[in-house]
Amino acid sequence: MLLAAAAVFIGSQLCRHCHAEVFDAYARTPMARSSGRVESVPAAQFTAAGHRYQITDRTLQFDGGSSSIDYFIGSNAAGRTYLRERDGYLFELPVTWYAQKQAWDASPGYEKDGEVRLTRAVEPSCLQCHASRVRPVRGTQNRYGDPPFLENGVSCERCHGPGSEHASDPAKSRMVNPAKLDAERRDAVCSQCHLTGEARIERTGRTFAEYRAGDRLSDVATYFVSKLGRRDLKVTSHVEKLAGSACKTAAGDKLWCGTCHEPHTNTDKTQQACLGCHAVAHRQQERCATCHMPRTRAVDANHGVMTDHSIPRTGRGGAAPDLKTLVPFLGTGDDRALGLAYAELGDRRAKEFLLRAEPRDWPVRLRLAVLEPDAARAAQLYESVLRDNPFEPVALVNLGTHLARLGRYTEAGQLWDRALLTNPALEEAVLNLAQIRSPKDARVLLSRYLELNPVSRKARAALAKLGQ
Ligand code: HEC
Ligand code: HEC
Ligand code: HEC
Ligand code: HEC
Numbered sequence: 469m470l471l472a473a474a475a476v477f478i479g480s481q482l483c484r485h486c487h488a489e490v491f492d493a494y495a496r497t498p499m500a501r502s503s504g505r506v507e508s509v510p511a512a513q514f515t516a517a518g519h520r521y522q523i524t525d526r527t528l529q530f531d532g533g534s535s536s537i538d539y540f541i542g543s544n545a546a547g548r549t550y551l552r553e554r555d556g557y558l559f560e561l562p563v564t565w566y567a568q569k570q571a572w573d574a575s576p577g578y579e580k581d582g583e584v585r586l587t588r589a590v591e592p593s594c595l596q597c598h599a600s601r602v603r604p605v606r607g608t609q610n611r612y613g614d615p616p617f618l619e620n621g622v623s624c625e626r627c628h629g630p631g632s633e634h635a636s637d638p639a640k641s642r643m644v645n646p647a648k649l650d651a652e653r654r655d656a657v658c659s660q661c662h663l664t665g666e667a668r669i670e671r672t673g674r675t676f677a678e679y680r681a682g683d684r685l686s687d688v689a690t691y692f693v694s695k696l697g698r699r700d701l702k703v704t705s706h707v708e709k710l711a712g713s714a715c716k717t718a719a720g721d722k723l724w725c726g727t728c729h730e731p732h733t734n735t736d737k738t739q740q741a742c743l744g745c746h747a748v749a750h751r752q753q754e755r756c757a758t759c760h761m762p763r764t765r766a767v768d769a770n771h772g773v774m775t776d777h778s779i780p781r782t783g784r785g786g787a788a789p790d791l792k793t794l795v796p797f798l799g800t801g802d803d804r805a806l807g808l809a810y811a812e813l814g815d816r817r818a819k820e821f822l823l824r825a826e827p828r829d830w831p832v833r834l835r836l837a838v839l840e841p842d843a844a845r846a847a848q849l850y851e852s853v854l855r856d857n858p859f860e861p862v863a864l865v866n867l868g869t870h871l872a873r874l875g876r877y878t879e880a881g882q883l884w885d886r887a888l889l890t891n892p893a894l895e896e897a898v899l900n901l902a903q904i905r906s907p908k909d910a911r912v913l914l915s916r917y918l919e920l921n922p923v924s925r926k927a928r929a930a931l932a933k934l935g936q
């Protein structure tokens with residue numbers, strides 16, 4: 469079979485010419501509508517995390533400032549988060565619409581913010597699960613082309629691979645059909661977005677963006693989950709839950725997401741699936757999932773599983789997570805991956821693994837630098853990170869601080885300037901620069917930053933200190 473490996477992405481619209489029925493059905497599903505440009509937002513007035521907000525048209529207003537509302541993430545099946553765009557840089561807004569409670573509230577992670585913050589960078593990984601043909605600008609943390617992605621939501625080609633060759637000669641070049649792949653590659657198609665784990669660590673020199681339908685996910689990244697006890701795993705996403713079910717354990721590769729979900733129509737085939745394997749099951753006339761895949765009621769976070777995919781005998785209570793030991797769920801957990809995963813979770817065990825990591829590539833050196841108590845040694849590590857990745861924002865900011873402490877202000881200033889190109893809302897870089905620049909330049913710098921983040925107390929204080 470000839471797979472369309474050298475092909476490029478062309479977009480779902482072109483598939484429509486020949487697959488109109490699939491296209492029209494799929495266009496109505498939550499996955500197809502998971503992101504896009506905001507056309508309008510209903511007017512609202514509410515309080516979230518102690519701050520008052522008002523929405524009129526496509527503007528979010530709050531005490532001390534306002535922001536346009538430019539893009540959305542989430543079809544509204546569970547909720548919708550909004551993004552703002554400034555000079556191509558994308559930031560997540562602090563408020564989210566929660567469909568289940570039909571109310572606005574703080575975006576996940578913003579619940580405890582003392583001040584309204586508009587500067588959380590939207591990194592490519594977020595868009596890669598919710599949009600298609602994403603266009604990150606190299607050397608930046610959160611800048612994108614205009615538009616930032618060429619297709620809203622999850623496109624056909626995310627599950628079928630790039631289609632240029634197939635579209636020009638369907639008989640000669642076939643698309644990837646997940647159902648015809650071996651189990652590992654088939655499952656990867658859904659897992660690329662539906663598997664989160666406690667941490668997912670890209671392999672040396674690989675990025676999630678390179679994954680194509682038909683690939684093995686473990687070639688791109690290692691996924692870790694927490695081991696709580698001898699047998700218990702703390703699992704969060706649908707993929708891990710299903711993997712832990714008695715059905716999956718016993719039935720093996722036969723059972724996968726596609727057994728119960730028809731992705732083109734979002735049809736739920738669960739009842740026929742249960743009966744297909746449990747021919748002599750009790751309560752044949754009742755909906756099996758009601759008792760065996762119960763839904764949790766309160767869902768506050770975006771990414772909480774609502775329907776219990778561990779298919780329990782009865783609703784069993786989950787053990788409370790405590791001290792976590794990471795174990796690989798997908799891929800092999802070598803020292804490098806484990807070290808990076810622990811570091812991501814802020815776990816002290818990171819260092820021992822990082823010190824043994826092979827290869828010691830820049831992500832490893834960056835984590836080691838952050839953990840390094842000796843300033844001079846940390847600086848050396850940051851320098852070596854920047855040789856491989858000249859736009860690593862943490863290295864730029866922290867190496868700058870180190871050099872400034874040694875009185876090397878010109879070099880420090882250059883590093884901070886470069887940091888602000890990767891993301892103009894790095895507050896530390898702004899505040900640091902303001903201290904070493906002339907009062908006139910500092911004023912310009914702080915005012916520009918306050919346009920991005922109007923209520924920053926630190927920036928306001930720094931500006932006030934400069935006087936008129
Ligand atoms: C010019 C018409 C045409 C266009 C455009 C087109 N297809 Fe197809 N597609 C076909 C035909 C014809 C077949 C059946 C080929 C066969 O069975 O030999 C097919 C088969 C498929 C299959 C089944 C493959 C299999 O082996 O089971 C998939 C999946 C598919 N197309 C996806 C797409 C996607 C996604 C796009 C857009 C990127 C697309 N097609 C664009 C004509 C087209
Ligand atoms: C490119 C990322 C991506 C891929 C690939 C993907 N999904 Fe999704 N899926 C999502 C996102 C994002 C949502 C949430 C959509 C929303 O409501 O905004 C979602 C939602 C869903 C839902 C819930 C729909 C509802 O009614 O709320 C199901 C079921 C689902 N996906 C199944 C699958 C299956 C099965 C596969 C593999 C064949 C798959 N997905 C592949 C990203 C993906
Ligand atoms: C690894 C892939 C992945 C990443 C990264 C990711 N999401 Fe999701 N997101 C999903 C999937 C899959 C769903 C739907 C199913 C679920 O709840 O797991 C979802 C659901 C959502 C929903 C609810 C959508 C709805 O209406 O059902 C929102 C809102 C959301 N995500 C926002 C975000 C934002 C904002 C980011 C980045 C800051 C982000 N997500 C990062 C995969 C991802
Ligand atoms: C979330 C993943 C996903 C997305 C998005 C998706 N498909 Fe599919 N598609 C599948 C899976 C899984 C199968 C295999 C279904 C089966 O045989 O059980 C499939 C099968 C097909 C087939 C062959 C069999 C059939 O059902 O006709 C065609 C053609 C096809 N898809 C076209 C498309 C087109 C066109 C789009 C976009 C409009 C699209 N798909 C979007 C997952 C997806």
Ligand code: HEC
Pocket residue numbers: 714715716718719722723727738741742743744745746756757760761779780781
């Ligand atoms: C692909 C086949 C398959 C599908 C689909 C499937 N199961 Fe199972 N299930 C099994 C097998 C095999 C076992 C283990 C042997 C047994 O207990 O019958 C099992 C076990 C179970 C158990 C016992 C769990 C335990 O902890 O002992 C329950 C309950 C169950 N299934 C319910 C369901 C329900 C409800 C559905 C639909 C939502 C479903 N299954 C779908 C194959 C399947």
Ligand code: HEC
Pocket residue numbers: 658662706707708710723724725726727728729736738741757761772773774775776777
């Ligand atoms: C045994 C059947 C079954 C299998 C297998 C299955 N699901 Fe589901 N899934 C369900 C049911 C039932 C629901 C709830 C549907 C509803 O209430 O409308 C659901 C809901 C969902 C949702 C919506 C959010 C939620 O939690 O309610 C997502 C996303 C989802 N499934 C993803 C997946 C993915 C990814 C896989 C593969 C790892 C998978 N499912 C495998 C039966 C299944």
Ligand code: HEC
Pocket residue numbers: 742743746749750751752753754755756757758759760781782
């Ligand atoms: C009203 C709730 C309810 C419904 C609906 C329901 N079940 Fe059950 N089921 C249970 C309970 C409770 C048990 C555990 C009984 C026990 O442990 O003795 C169970 C046990 C099972 C078992 C394990 C049996 C065994 O002997 O190990 C299977 C398999 C199963 N159910 C399948 C199904 C299927 C398939 C459906 C849908 C046709 C279904 N159930 C509908 C409540 C329900």
